[in-house]
Each structure stands twice: as C-alpha cells, then as structure tokens.
Amino acid sequence: MKLRNRNVEKLHTDDFDALIIGGGINGAATAAALAGKGAKVALIDRGDFAGSTSMHSSNLVWGGIKYMESKDFALVRKLCKSRNHLIKSYPSTVQEIRFLTTITKGFRHSPRYLWAGTWLYWLMGNGFTKLPRLLSP
Structure with missing residues (x-):
C-alpha cells in the first residue's frame, strides 16, 4: 500500500x-x-x-488463421505481422504456442488442402514461427 x-x-x-x-x-x-x-x-x-x-481474455495473440478460409489474405498478413512484432518486442511475455488439431473423415476440406493452407499461412507470416507439421497415424 x-x-x-x-x-x-x-x-x-x-x-x-x-x-x-x-x-x-x-x-x-x-x-x-x-x-x-x-x-x-x-x-x-x-x-x-x-x-x-x-x-x-484468452491472453492469445494470433495471426488470424481463421481468415484463411474466407481468403481474406490482406487481413491475415496484417495480423501475422502484428503478431510477429509483439513476439519480437516482448519476448519474455509473448511466446509462440503450438496447437494440434484433428481432421475427421468427411471434414469439408481434405487433409492436403489444410496442409497447404497452414504452409501458406506460415509463409504469410514470413516464416517467423516454427514450421507447420503434419502428424499421421
């Protein structure tokens, strides 16, 4: 006090x-x-x-991967650049968190389409984060 x-x-x-x-x-x-x-x-x-x-809040800073589906690439690029800037500017408090998702049979996009999308997303972020990975059973 x-x-x-x-x-x-x-x-x-x-x-x-x-x-x-x-x-x-x-x-x-x-x-x-x-x-x-x-x-x-x-x-x-x-x-x-x-x-x-x-x-x-969720305390997450993200690059807008959800906007990849609607093909709003300008927004994705802008959000990725902002995310990268925050990670560079505040490395002790803003860090990358990896996530894992599953693709069930009959999902509206094929695994290859999603895989290509994650690579495009990674490239739009200047390859600043870790490479996307595909895990298979």
Missing part, C-alpha cells in the same frame, strides 16, 4: 509526457511502448491493473 500511495502522490508532484487511463492490455501495451521510446508515462486504472476485461 505504501508503494501505491507514493505513486499516487507522484501524479500530483511529477510531470509526465503521457497519462494512460486504463490498465488493461491496451493501456499497459501503450504505456510500455511509450516508455520504451523514452517518454515518462503514468498509467492509472480505477481498480487493479489487468483486473477487468484483460483478466478474462
């Missing part, structure tokens, strides 16, 4: 380049980006930091 009181007092006595209101993921990322550029930043929230919407 002493640290909090000291920090609140600094809001009255110190000068800041930016005041970020909202300590969720967007506010925290904005504050970190500005501080990384040398700005003196104050971040405030009405409750605990990351204690509301951010607390209930």
Whole structure:
C-alpha cells in the first residue's frame, strides 16, 4: 500500500509526457511502448491493473488463421505481422504456442488442402514461427 500511495502522490508532484487511463492490455501495451521510446508515462486504472476485461481474455495473440478460409489474405498478413512484432518486442511475455488439431473423415476440406493452407499461412507470416507439421497415424 505504501508503494501505491507514493505513486499516487507522484501524479500530483511529477510531470509526465503521457497519462494512460486504463490498465488493461491496451493501456499497459501503450504505456510500455511509450516508455520504451523514452517518454515518462503514468498509467492509472480505477481498480487493479489487468483486473477487468484483460483478466478474462484468452491472453492469445494470433495471426488470424481463421481468415484463411474466407481468403481474406490482406487481413491475415496484417495480423501475422502484428503478431510477429509483439513476439519480437516482448519476448519474455509473448511466446509462440503450438496447437494440434484433428481432421475427421468427411471434414469439408481434405487433409492436403489444410496442409497447404497452414504452409501458406506460415509463409504469410514470413516464416517467423516454427514450421507447420503434419502428424499421421
């Protein structure tokens, strides 16, 4: 509580380049980006930091693979670039998580079609993540 009181007092006595209101993921990322550029930043929230919407999120940063099916390649490319930037900028907190999916008989796309799609997705992300793999029984 002493640290909090000291920090609140600094809001009255110190000068800041930016005041970020909202300590969720967007506010925290904005504050970190500005501080990384040398700005003196104050971040405030009405409750605990990351204690509301951010607390209930999946905490996943993704490249938009679901938009491959609708062939919205411009959006996929943009999301992949943003994901890559976050991984590069915050390597201790943003890391790749691999996922595994199964393809059941009669699925609307063939395994080869899905395999080609994952490779295209990987290429659209500049090959930044680990290579896609195909596991078979």
